Amino acid sequence: MQHPHPPRHRTRGHRLLGGIRRWATAAAGALALTAGLAAAGPQASAASLTQVTGFGTNPGNLSMYAYVPDHLPTGAPLVVALHGCTQSASDYSSHSGWPKFADSQRFALVFPQTSSANNANSCFNWFEAGDSGRGHGEALSIRQMVDKAITQYGSDPRRVYITGLSAGGGMTANLLAAYPDVFAGGSIASGLPARCAEDLTAAYTCMYSPPDRTPAQWGDLVRSAAPAGTTSWPRVAIWQGTADTTVRPANATELRDQWTNVWGLGQTPSRTRSLTGGTTLTSYDDASGRPAVQVYSISGMAHGLAVDPGSGAEQCGTSGTYYLDTICSSLHTARFWGLDGDGGGDGGTGVLPAPTGLTVTAATDSSVGLRWNAVSGAASYRVFRDGAKVAITTSTTYTDTGLATGTAYGYTVAAVDSSGATGATGAAVTATTTGFTPTCHTASNYAHTTAGRAYASGGYTYAKGSDQAMGLWNTFTTHTLQQTSPGHYVLADSGCPA
Structure with a gap:
């Protein structure tokens, strides 16, 4: 992102900052909270992306754009997607890949858009308390867009999700904290912890060297932003590149600490596995065995x-400036939210009860066998692995294949009635494939902690499992770690066996 210029004067009373902040504004021109996310590329057609007006009082002076697939049924999910600095709704729509999955998985998209009238670099003002808190400024404008979409498109208010890149990611985190009663899930890409900053100077600190708060301190910032008495929280995906020098990878670790604490979870992963594009997925499950927080480290x-x-x-989007060819984050985020399972990821929208008696019947190096009790009235069953739908079957047994060796997977099952409505999701079981293939990873200490291969304590880094000291927790100290068993890493700087 471009460095987060302070907001410009606008009719709702924001004033240009003076003195030291004028100096900081000039310095910020060389920096980047979305590091100048000026992406060149194809623009979405007017027929695909439509501006929507009359969505409320709009105190944040934002514009609303929507992408709504033809013949979208009532009760479909809604996804809100926030662009980065110097970007636009059209730019983000055409590059991110979200419209592809809106078409195939049947949900509506809303793309809020800010402008240079709000911020010199067209960043969402995630670092301004008057714009990022509940009932205020840009945050309230986005809340009003959600209300408009629910009314206009018949979206399901229980299945509203939000995602954002960089400054949009910072705003996403703040909106998840301020409106946990609105958003069922969120995805923060190259973003910042909720309420990390409430002024421009603190924004730079968060970007380059985020405060090393305890999980409880980060969690308290979310709890204090939410309505009093909140007990239900959004499921949160965190996306971060290990070579990000604009929003440092330590932010992903702090985000992980923040949202696992909000969910009442520890920071020890439920499982870690490899995806395409050099991506490591680390999951943190709730009490039912469903992922509550996931970290994707690339x-x-x-x-x-x-x-x-x-x-x-499983491909999506177009590459460009700050749209990087690695892995389709939109697909994996949609799976995490359960959008590919007709709501199965959120417990379903049908009336059938959850299947009982889910058990693991067998496990090999690459497969897992499952069995569960039949549900009266079920026409079929949806099987979910780590929150993502992997199969639809009419049987009460299923064998999942093509799995990694020595890896733990979480499974749930939901019944589907004859109309196609998915019922409640049953209790989860964990299955671990047999065997183990050692792997080696060379990265900075920040990257190792973000990927779940190490942990930070008192400013130092230690290998997960072996607890070997790795030195300072920063992006400058590099080590090679060998994973010798699930969740166990040892230093291998002198050479790592193939």
């Missing part, structure tokens, strides 16, 4: 949104 990726151009089922 080895060697700089600042930007992860896309994977191409026509394949």
Whole structure:
């Protein structure tokens, strides 16, 4: 992102900052909270992306754009997507890949847009308390867009999600904290912890060297922003490149600490596995075994949104400035939210009860066998692995194949009635494949902690499992770690066996 210029004067009473902040504004021109996310590329057509007006009092002076697939049924999910600095709704729509999945998985998209009238670099003002808190400024404008979309498109108010890149990611975190009663899930790409900053100077600190607060301190910032008595929280995905020099990878660790604490979870992963594009996925499950927080760490990726151009089922988006060809983050985020399971990821919208008796019947190096009790009235069953739908079957047994060796997976099952409505999701079981293939990872201490291979304590880094000291927790100290068993890493700087 471009460095977060302070907001410009606008009719709702914001004033230009003076003195030291004028100096900081000039310095900020060389910096980047979305590091100048001025992406060149194809623009979405007017027929695809439509401006919507009359969505409320709009105290944040934002514009609303929507992408709504033809013949979208009532009760479909809604996804709100926030662009980065110097970007626009059209730019983000055409590069991010979200419209592809809105079409295939049937949900509506809203793209809020800010402008240079609000901020010199067209950043969402995530670092301004008057714009990022509940009932105020830009945050309230986005809340009003959600209300408009629910009314106009018949979206399901229980299945509203929000995602954002860089400054949009920072605003996403703040909105998840301020409106946990509105958003069922969020995805923060190259972003910042909720309420990390409330002025321009603190914004730079968060970007380059975020405060090393305890999980409880980070969690308290969310709890204090939410309505009193909140007990239900959004499920949060965190996307971060290990080579990001604009929003440092330590932010992903602090985000992980913040949202696992909000959920009442520890910081020890439920499981870690490898995805395409050099991506490591670390999951933190709730009491039912469903992922509540997931961290996607992309080895060697700089600042930007992860896309994977191409026509394949798991590809999306177009590459450009700060749209980086690695992995389709929109697909994996949609899966995490359960959008590919007709609501199955959120417990379903049908009336059938959850299947009982889910058990693991077998496990090999690459497969897991499952069995569960039949549900009266079920026409089929949806099987979910780590929150993502992997199969639809009419049987009460299923064998999941093509899995990694020595890896733990979480499974749930939901019944589907004859109309196609998915019922409640049953209790989760964990299955671990047999065998183990050692792997080696060379990265900075920040990257190792973000990927779940190490942990930070008192400013120092230690290998997960072996607890070997790795030195200072920063982006300058590099080590090679060998994973010798699930969740266990040892230093291997002198050489790592193939």
